[in-house]
Amino acid sequence: MSRSLRVANGGSIRRTRLLSFSFNGTLYSGFEGDTLASALLANNVRTVHRSFKYHRPRGVVGSGAEEPNSIVQVGSGSKATPNLRATQIELYDGLTARSVSGWPSLRVDLYALNGLLGRLLPAGFYYKTFMRPRFLWSWYEHFIRKAAGLGQAPREADLDHYDKLNIHCDVLIVGGGPTGLMAARAAGRAGARVIMADEQAEMGGSLLSSTASIGGKKPGDWVETVVSELTRMPEVILLPRSTVTGYYDHNFLVINERRTDHLERPDPRLRRERIWRVRASQVVLATGAIERPLVFSNNDKPGVMLASAVSTYLVRYGVLPGRKIVFFTNNDSAYQTVLQLVDAGMEVVAVVDVRSDPQGDLIQQVRSAGVPIFEGHVVVDVRGGTSGLRMVLIARVNKTLDEILSHKGELRCDVLAVSGGWNPVVHLHAQSGGKPVFNEECASFLPGPSVQNERSAGAGNGTFGLADCLREGAEAGRRAAQDAGLTGDGSVDIPKVESHVEGSLHPIWVVPNGLAEGRGGKKFVDLQNDTTVADIRLAAREGYRSVEHLKRYTALGFGTDQGKLGNINGMAILADVLGQAPGKIGTTTFRPNYTPVTFGAIAGREIGSTFFDPTRKTAVHQWHVENGAEFEDVGQWKRPWYYPLPGETMNEAVRRECLATRESLGILDASTLGKIEIRGPDSAEFLNRIYTNSWLTLEIGRCRYGLMLGEDGMVMDDGVTSRIGEDHYLMTTTTGGAAHVLAWMERWLQTEWPHLRVYLTSVTDHWFVTSVAGPNSREILTKLCTDIDFSADAFPFMSVRAGTVAGIPARVYRISFSGELAYEINVSANYGRSLWQAIMTAGQSLNITPYGTEAMHVLRAEKGYIIVGQDTDGSVTPGDLGMDWIVSNGKDCIGKRSLSRQDTRRENRKQLVGLTTVDPTLVLPEGAQLLNEPAKEFPAPMVGHVTSSYFSPSLRHSIALALVKGGRSREGSMVYAQLIDGRVIPATIGQPKFFDPENQRQKV
């Protein structure tokens, strides 16, 4: 086994707690406080991944969210989680992880043959081939798909739960590094309600891998002091392991908090993740910066790492990623890491600096420590394999860094630490609507002018010195609190830190290797997608010159790291190729999420049979369940569909329910119909505008059927509205349309007719409604209710009376959707079950039979009554339904204008008709398309379709409603339903009325 790379002491890991974990089936050990990446490095595991296209071995490059390589699958079964970054996985005992690529193994990957064919696979090669023969594409694609993709989705449902919180705050601080801590301190002292979120397990940011003293304290101790002050502030919330992933309009931000993934055996009551939906008055972006790699031949080999990552692994995790380290830099910051290594007594082979005369305090210190510095040199290539680097090849470079002057041989090493400068994390600023601007000094993009109430500070704002960060953070926090309206004193002392003079950075986007571009080892820009300098040049050559085209053509920045490491280099290289300034090229769009967010967390609790959408049940639901009802989903409601007796089929049950209702007495739970209270002196006028018919003359105690249209003149909803009092109406709507109708009417009231004194309230759930239908309905009502006169004259059809039914205060309507004599009883929902029970008991002798929606549909279809949404589809006018009579000539209403349009006046429109099949036992399928004659060739001209179709138990033959072109004038003619299964069913057109066409029964 390889030797351990753990240094003897140091780091903030807890060495007393040894943890064991497995990677690709091998057991390793690490310490509490390790990440999977640091533990793998400590165990000298160099290759953790195979690259996307060429399957080249890849090792850990970074130490956080920027990591493109170490993508692993963690856990198994219902806990399997794909595509986590080893650099962000906190180690726990028993963790199992495996790499997501490499076949048959990570070490021996046969797909690496792709590497040999690499020249055939430039950017966008797939657009140029796999085209012929055409039928083979699906075969090619099968293999492309198999080769692509990272981890595997779990095969089992997730057992974890996720929560959401909504919160307001004065100041949201993103990032808990030195800048963020100072901002929080200042804002907190000013009295602001502060939330500070940091993606790492603890606050501190860059200080966690720093050795420089701050305010006379060790960095860790200083962080501790600030955190403990913040913890004591009651209005400050500190959120570790929490990434601000999205910045939306109106200072709405989303935080993804991870609560259990780092735990060995999480308390099952703990929710795995939480989404904080934050509305912040002010935002401070203290997001820091990400080090930029350098682009040279074979810069992807395991052992090439960011200098900052080397520093983090050493200082924070006590891991020295190599025994012999070479640095390659174009700026001063890497020298800080060199000094940390020197201080820890480690060997630094050399520093290769592209600058010919680097000046700066740190450089002097490194020089005096005896570390050789190759000035004006570059690393042109590296040698190494799956187990790490063997050497780097260096060369002298000219002043403009684009030409090799002389090759200088090799430096033996096992790690190359690189630094190409720093990219401020401007993602959230950009998401907020800001436009990052290119800054020559740091050769990267800085936040532009703020668009929302946010300010950037610290390294995220291009301020890199620690002293400046602390000052800027304090200032940002103080001013944010002030802008949020806080008047408290937000002043804080700026702790003293050692500062040093830094030399300037010399940008180098591509390191020359003495060969023509594209020759020699590949120079990788985006490690995860295997995008090389040659790919970028090819894209530019082929005309994909917009930075967005570049991204899409070469997949630059398309990976799960979203280009945090490679994008700036890639854009600068494109600019260089095009001879433009990087600032002119611009960036691709920064969009949510900053780092990926678990679907489950975004979905939250609103999934599953209970919470995906509320289930609405009527007051008598339990009775229906107890009596064996089958249910139908209508909108959010569960409606009894039919009530099969033991052994009964659906058809038999529906037949029995229909016949009982027609012959004696049926009872329906009609509670789900939408009910809207309409009150106010202009209610009648309002109804007049909403409905097609006239409402000015409706007397108190009477009801009327109404049809409402969309602006296009098409039927939108229908229902019965009654006048309860002088300025008081109750509208009923379809079950599924209730919410829409209410919103629709509110829209008209609020935006178009604000002067109308009308007030709308949904009362759907307040009432329990049952319809008692059949020739014996009057008899049972008379039995149950003594304070209403049910005689035909005293209580005529289409009227409403108040009274007491079975001792319960009720409104009784005499209306009918079945064509039978029928009453609808409305009582307060709380009394629903008592009323239902009382009716059932009283009706026993009359064979009272509960019927469901299916029987209701049959009964109404026998009468030719439409169901909006089933017999209409948004393209049907009242005239098409044969209901011209309901459109009043004497007034206007919504949609009326549209009815006089040329096409809506057309004779040959699809009209509602009745159909009877030639074979009376055959029931036409609903949705059957109709033809004038069976089709022999396709496309065939269709003349309509079947909207409703049933077997009528009362008539003993099948019936159907259909919309047929010019149907009303075609009575008696034949149409053919030709079905996708090949059947052809002939039918005859008739009136859309099958039963009691004179409507005698409901008026008795």
Add this chain to the structure above:
Amino acid sequence: MKNKYSIFSLARNAVTYHENWREAWRSPEPRKGYDVIVIGGGGHGLATAYYLASEHGIRNVAVLEKNWIGGGNTGRNTTIVRSNYLWDESAHLYEKSLRLWEGLSQKLNYNVMFSQRGVMNLGHTLQDMRDIERRSNANYLNGIDSEVLRPEQIRQIVPIMNTSPHARYPVLGASFQRRGGVARHDAVAWGFARAADREGVDILQNCEVTGILRHNGAVTGVETNRGRIQAKKVGVVVAGHSSVIASMAGLRLPIESHPLQALVSEPLKPILHTVVMSNAVHGYISQSDKGELVIGAGVDSYTGYGQRGSFSVVEGNIGAIVELFPVFSRVRMLRQWGGIVDVCPDACPIIGKTPIRGLYFNCGWGTGGFKATPGSGWVFAHTIARGEPHSLNAAFTLERFSTGALIDEHGAAGVAH
């Protein structure tokens, strides 16, 4: 053909380190005038230019794009292609498009990766199923492939779907169009651009139209940030901004512009092999060749031109996906974006003439324009070349909003595309 794409040309160019590839399309300076100017370098506009040249011999054509080609909805959609629409007018138009898709890579000599992996539209209620039956029967009679699947058949094709009868909205069935599928959206723009360029069409990027020049009720050209360009005819295909260009010509369109969001997960090994769409549990999903789950969210209800949407829409959408696919709960969402869709009152496009002679509009595709790309270009090219619509787009006039001859795809075909 020079610079033809094939495995052989790839191999040949590999020898020379791919340094001899020509640009896929030229970036010429604008000429003084053109026979036809197409405003909008999205898929539809580029397809229009290509078919103008290749089908009608009109090669003196420029495509004017204010940013980079394919940067609007062409590069922002969920790439679903299908033709199983309800109404005859829509069905015939989209079927024409689907047929063009079927040979498009070969015709353009650019692999647009049209992948006929099937499109499934789920039904969750009895009314959904009535609508599915109705639409499938209509598709069958219109000569369009369609099947109605039962839950057990759905389970066979997509075993990871939650088809439990105890789900909040159980899957009762589905329509399935096997010829439907997905394509590589950027490649569609690039492929049409390259093919159009080869036919002589000038593609002018970073060329923003600022005015429509007219004389005596006829169009004479356009004003742009790169100067005035004359044209005998102007075709406008600028989804997301149709009303903006229309107002330059003094026209008002019956269009509302809304943000429509989409999102992708991190890449996964192949797990979902067909496109699945659901209206009731609102979401649609497929898996790209790169392995990402590509998910369409809903339309934000407010209007606007900002290509970003609100988080609540994403929450609802991901909830729907997790509800349908519980195994995706631990998968992570990588990135979300928005496009601006121009929505007509009847959810169908406007493709045809305007009251201004020589000015043509192709707009209002709402949330479903990608699948129509080749067909839309084909009929629009015909309309511009002949000055009269093709029978396939004759019904999609601007006048239908005054005559009332709407083609309402809201009703039974569903609004999700």
